[in-house]
Amino acid sequence: MDNGFVVLNEESDLELAEKSIASNLKLLEAMKKSDPTNKDLLQLLCTGYTSYALGFVEDTDVERAKIFYLRAKEFGIELLKQNKHFDENATLANFENSLSTFKKSDIPALFWTAIAWGSYISLNLTQPEALADLPKVEAIMKFIIKTDENYYYGGAHFFLGALYGSRPKIFGGNPEESKKHFDKCLSINEGKFLMTYVYYAKTYAVQIQDPVLFQDLLGKIDEMSEDVLPEARLSNVIAKKKAEILRNKFNELF
Structure with a gap:
């Protein structure tokens, strides 16, 4: 499945890529139902829905993009919460402290979760509860810069x-x-x-x-x-x- 996304990233035909990504995402969701904690599936779903929303939805249908970004964020949070120290609802200070428990190998999960989370916030700038999470997304990205x-x-x-x-x-x-x-x-x-x-x-x-x-x-x-x-x-x-x-x-x- 990883190789499939590598091939898609090399595609130049937008229509073909859009259809392929959409069908692959539904297949991944079906696979997750039988293996709900699989890290590879959660990573692919987080990355896939984020990329799909950014590349094919956001410019034409903002409300639909919000749904996909939120879905991507939720898959990413599921993955990050496999680290027992991580809690997306923690105070900012505790949230920042928890980031130090992640390793370089966790960077893809942190990055794509933050991209999905931040993109969702950017489309909900009139919602105070969404904006309140922005410092946490910023903290993740600063941690990534320090780490890789x-x-x-x-x-x-x-x-x-x-x-x-x-x-x-x-x-x-x-x-x-x-x-x-x-x-x-x-x-x-x-x-x-x-x-x-x-x-x-x-x-x-x-x-x-x-x-x-x-x-x-x-x-x-x-x-x-x-x-x-x-x-x-x-x-x-x-x-x-x-x-x-x-x-x-x-x-x-x-």
């Missing part, structure tokens, strides 16, 4: 760049930190993980109201082939699609 900052093409830096770049300063935004994390992410993935440019433009460039930078970042996506990173070809194809959607919103953003 290179994981998933510098993904924790990517997340923090988007987090600090998407909010006004009065609500915890920090354009300087956003830029620092995006630049570090690009350094780690050598500018080949094209989704980095999408969110750099969508968050930081919009926050500082720099239309030239915005167009320049999206232009880099146009210039590069999705094959620049074969093992993430699908993500790069999705990045190109998202870049076009974002470019069409230029007049709304500036």
